[in-house]
Amino acid sequence: MILDHNQLTSAGDILVVDDSPENLRFLVEILTHSGYRARPAINGELALRSAQLKPPVLILLDIRMHGMDGFETCRRLKENEQTRDIPVIFASSMTDTEAKIKGFKLGAVDYVAKPLNAQEVLLRIATHLSLSITQRQLQTMNSLLREAIKRAEYANRALLASEQQLTAYSKNLERLVLERTRELDEANRKLTDLSEHDALTGLANRRKFDEVWQVEWLRALRQNSPLSVIMADIDDFKAYNDCYGHQAGDACLQKVACAIEAQAQRSGELVARYGGEEFVVILPNVTETNAWRVAESIRADVEALAIPHAHSPTAPIVTLSLGVAGSIPGLDPERDASDLLAEADKRLYLAKEHGRNQVALPFRPVATLFQRVGPLEGNPADRSRDGAFSHANHASKISNMLTVCK
Numbered sequence: 538m539i540l541d542h543n544q545l546t547s548a549g550d551i552l553v554v555d556d557s558p559e560n561l562r563f564l565v566e567i568l569t570h571s572g573y574r575a576r577p578a579i580n581g582e583l584a585l586r587s588a589q590l591k592p593p594v595l596i597l598l599d600i601r602m603h604g605m606d607g608f609e610t611c612r613r614l615k616e617n618e619q620t621r622d623i624p625v626i627f628a629s630s631m632t633d634t635e636a637k638i639k640g641f642k643l644g645a646v647d648y649v650a651k652p653l654n655a656q657e658v659l660l661r662i663a664t665h666l667s668l669s670i671t672q673r674q675l676q677t678m679n680s681l682l683r684e685a686i687k688r689a690e691y692a693n694r695a696l697l698a699s700e701q702q703l704t705a706y707s708k709n710l711e712r713l714v715l716e717r718t719r720e721l722d723e724a725n726r727k728l729t730d731l732s733e734h735d736a737l738t739g740l741a742n743r744r745k746f747d748e749v750w751q752v753e754w755l756r757a758l759r760q761n762s763p764l765s766v767i768m769a770d771i772d773d774f775k776a777y778n779d780c781y782g783h784q785a786g787d788a789c790l791q792k793v794a795c796a797i798e799a800q801a802q803r804s805g806e807l808v809a810r811y812g813g814e815e816f817v818v819i820l821p822n823v824t825e826t827n828a829w830r831v832a833e834s835i836r837a838d839v840e841a842l843a844i845p846h847a848h849s850p851t852a853p854i855v856t857l858s859l860g861v862a863g864s865i866p867g868l869d870p871e872r873d874a875s876d877l878l879a880e881a882d883k884r885l886y887l888a889k890e891h892g893r894n895q896v897a898l899p900f901r902p903v904a905t906l907f908q909r910v911g912p913l914e915g916n917p918a919d920r921s922r923d924g925a926f927s928h929a930n931h932a933s934k935i936s937n938m939l940t941v942c943k
């Protein structure tokens with residue numbers, strides 16, 4: 538493909554080398570006439586110098602010259618980095634094949650025979666200039682492309698590295714978030730635990746009790762089931778503290794808390810520390826009578842601990858007074874949750890008033906009570922509580938049972 542004439546003529550100088558001034562003039566003339574810029578050189582040495590000083594876009598080179606001939610001039614042009622890529626066209630009257638082959642082997646791109654034909658010379662120059670310019674453009678595009686590929690590869694590597702870094706960061710972040718979440722969950726759990734439990738005994742605290750008590754009351758109301766509560770208070774605990782010290786008092790509270798908790802292990806049952814030396818037990822699905830049995834077992838178990846209490850006016854050991862109240866909320870619209878609790882509390886203080894170390898129930902003739910606490914019919918949920926009580930030990934416990942008027 539021959540390029541546009543303007544592109545060819547503006548590409549640069551054409552160096553014309555010939556030791557015949559006539560030939561030189563002729564060539565310079567036809568080139569200039571065609572719009573090219575032509576530079577003459579009268580011998581090989583001058584041609585080399587001119588080409589190195591300002592590389593032309595093409596060289597038209599005579600072979601047979603005085604001094605350095607065209608072959609040698611071409612050889613030197615091709616061994617110089619600066620001039621090696623300039624297309625060389627030999628112009629010669631040596632038309633034998635051997636001379637042509639030698640010229641091509643030295644790196645010439647074409648050959649024009651003398652005497653020169655202006656049109657042929659111009660056509661060959663246009664062809665080789667086009668080829669050379671296109672080749673240079675291709676080389677430039679190639680090197681630009683190579684540069685672009687290099688940059689893309691570099692960017693790709695950088696992208697890959699930052700992707701890997703990002704993955705590592707995000708994995709690390711994920712791990713940190715997980716760790717923090719776990720720590721936060723754990724801290725929250727501890728906080729909830731702290732907010733719901735008494736630090737000394739590990740039992741539920743008053744706050745937790747209030748919450749559960751309301752829930753259980755509403756459940757019993759919905760299910761028309763019984764609900765009971767026991768209030769328990771250590772007798773003469775001030776005297777215990779005064780006698781054995783506060784630390785021993787703490788240890789005593791822990792032992793009593795354990796004993797109470799051991800008697801309220803069924804699902805839904807809750808033991809809480811209600812105040813200093815006061816405890817409360819929620820017994821869902823347990824009738825008042827059976828709650829009395831639980832209270833009596835607690836009282837007996839604390840007694841069985843036989844914790845010495847030398848200054849107690851009640852007994853030489855630590856004892857408990859307990860008040861019990863139970864209801865079926867659905868059948869008892871007159872009372873609400875706080876009424877039932879207040880009732881248990883009132884009975885606790887009646888138990889205190891009547892000598893301590895006993896369980897207080899609402900007034901019922903002893904005989905009736907004795908029958909009521911015997912084997913029961915009805916709710917199977919109560920039966921396990923029935924099994925915990927027998928007529929044999931009933932007689933010994935009755936002395937610790939108080940009946941009072943409502």
Ligand SMILES: Nc1nc2c(ncn2[C@@H]2O[C@H](COP(=O)(O)OP(=O)(O)OP(=O)(O)O)[C@@H](O)[C@H]2O)c(=O)[nH]1
Pocket residue numbers: 737770771772773774775776778782783784785786787790812813814889
């Ligand atoms: N060691 C210890 N003592 C406590 C704690 N909480 C409350 N107390 C003590 O429990 C005692 C309760 O005394 P009181 O309310 O007078 O009752 P009490 O001496 O048990 O007499 P009654 O209840 O009428 O039998 C006080 O001396 C409180 O200091 C505690 O966490 N640890």
